[in-house]
Amino acid sequence: MIPLIRGIRDIFPPDSDLWRHIKNTAENLFQDFGFSEILIPIMEKTELFKRSIGEQTDIVEKEMYTFTDRDGESTTLRPEATASIVRSYIFHKMYAEDPIRKFYTIGPMFRRERPQKGRYRQFYQIDAEIFGQSSPYADAQLIIMLTILMDRLEVKDTTLHINFLGCFKCRPDFNNSFKKFLIKISDNLCENCKKRAETNPLRVLDCKNESCFQLTAEAPQISEFLCKECKEHFETVCKALKNTNIKFQMNDRLVRGLDYYTKTAFEIQTDALGAQNAVAGGGRYDGLVKLLGGPDMPAVGFAIGFDRLAEIIALNNINYAQKPEIFIAALGKKCIKEAFLWASALNAVRIKTETEFSGKSLKSLMRRACKIGASNVIIIGDQELEKKEAVFRDMNTKEQIGIKLDNPVKNIMEALSKKAL
Numbered sequence: 001m002i003p004l005i006r007g008i009r010d011i012f013p014p015d016s017d018l019w020r021h022i023k024n025t026a027e028n029l030f031q032d033f034g035f036s037e038i039l040i041p042i043m044e045k046t047e048l049f050k051r052s053i054g055e056q057t058d059i060v061e062k063e064m065y066t067f068t069d070r071d072g073e074s075t076t077l078r079p080e081a082t083a084s085i086v087r088s089y090i091f092h093k094m095y096a097e098d099p100i101r102k103f104y105t106i107g108p109m110f111r112r113e114r115p116q117k118g119r120y121r122q123f124y125q126i127d128a129e130i131f132g133q134s135s136p137y138a139d140a141q142l143i144i145m146l147t148i149l150m151d152r153l154e155v156k157d158t159t160l161h162i163n164f165l166g167c168f169k170c171r172p173d174f175n176n177s178f179k180k181f182l183i184k185i186s187d188n189l190c191e192n193c194k195k196r197a198e199t200n201p202l203r204v205l206d207c208k209n210e211s212c213f214q215l216t217a218e219a220p221q222i223s224e225f226l227c228k229e230c231k232e233h234f235e236t237v238c239k240a241l242k243n244t245n246i247k248f249q250m251n252d253r254l255v256r257g258l259d260y261y262t263k264t265a266f267e268i269q270t271d272a273l274g275a276q277n278a279v280a281g282g283g284r285y286d287g288l289v290k291l292l293g294g295p296d297m298p299a300v301g302f303a304i305g306f307d308r309l310a311e312i313i314a315l316n317n318i319n320y321a322q323k324p325e326i327f328i329a330a331l332g333k334k335c336i337k338e339a340f341l342w343a344s345a346l347n348a349v350r351i352k353t354e355t356e357f358s359g360k361s362l363k364s365l366m367r368r369a370c371k372i373g374a375s376n377v378i379i380i381g382d383q384e385l386e387k388k389e390a391v392f393r394d395m396n397t398k399e400q401i402g403i404k405l406d407n408p409v410k411n412i413m414e415a416l417s418k419k420a421l
């Protein structure tokens with residue numbers, strides 16, 4: 001037996017039934033909000049992630065799966081989706097035809113982190129991005145869409161955290177003041193934060209180390225540095241959320257791991273998964289399209305951790321497996337041949353039908369029908385063939401009726417629709 005690579009999993013039933021439910025619920029909701037699906041590659045040129053995520057981030061420094069392809073090109077398995085969606089938006093000049101674009105994508109991402117519950121090396125994300133809208137209402141709309149999704153999926157006990165990271169005008173002032181503050185305390189910071197203080201100072205704020213947390217308690221707050229435009233933007237986002245009855249918590253330590261965030265940053269957190277408390281995160285990234293060679297174009301988006309979302313919903317203990325409406329219990333060769341034809345015809349008209357080709361006893365076939373949760377069983381043996389009438393058994397009420405075999409598929413469908421009345 002060849003084992004799996006560490007941190008990489010198979011998702012199979014019943015988990016994959018839940019995953020399908022999540023995916024369908026998300027896609028239906030996103031389509032209603034006017035988002036279209038975009039399919040982006042699993043691999044990109046390494047430079048894309050280095051430039052967008054930032055050289056000094058954990059992802060780029062330590063976590064990317066990067067290899068040199070046979071033609072010498074440095075290639076990376078995508079650690080997140082935003083960079084690729086932005087690349088695609090620019091590469092295909094989508095902005096020229098219509099700058100306002102709303103995309104979603106669902107798929108695997110790869111980061112070489114230390115695996116633990118809720119943290120994998122191949123994990124899945126549900127991403128949504130809006131391009132070409134600088135309005136704070138776009139930020140609020142994304143957050144509202146995210147909260148509706150959590151409600152529809154019955155994700156309980158989560159908290160929405162919000163922060164505001166300023167823009168290119170006011171962030172440098174905050175950075176300067178924050179850097180000065182960090183110099184004063186740097187001797188006592190953890191080794192990681194000592195380095196971050198030089199390269200990516202904001203990240204010191206979300207260090208999990210208790211002593212770094214205490215040391216930065218008195219740090220200057222970004223909210224004191226916001227320019228007029230940023231203040232207005234933030235107030236509008238907060239008001240829009242309040243007006244739609246969305247509860248949130250201000251969190252001035254929410255800086256997100258990636259360099260490209262500006263203005264609104266948000267995260268959905270849970271206590272259900274231990275240390276891995278972030279279920280989804282996002283925010284505005286107005287400078288990224290330009291940074292990657294496109295026009296000056298505002299953008300905002302989020303990424304939901306699919307694996308973590310599924311792990312929380314699984315706590316509700318609901319079975320999402322699709323159960324067959326009909327199970328055909330066929331006894332003997334001749335009947336199996338018939339059952340095969342009926343099952344194919346019924347499935348073709350979207351009636352979930354299962355049968356078995358094993359030739360096992362009626363008892364064993366009925367046991368299987370129960371096991372897979374079939375609502376009804378059609379029993380067909382040589383006797384029924386001779387009488388030209390199969391048995392239709394309602395597995396709930398145990399009631400049985402005859403199904404004439406002159407036109408079995410039509411008659412089964414009729415029996416089902418009578419039941420539905």
Ligand code: AMP
Nearest residue numbers: 118119120123278279280281303304305
């Ligand atoms: P990020 O792209 O880092 O903002 O992550 C967005 C979301 O993806 C997080 O809130 C997590 O739910 C999820 N996520 C990030 N990294 C992992 C991982 N290694 N394993 C599982 N989920 C992850």
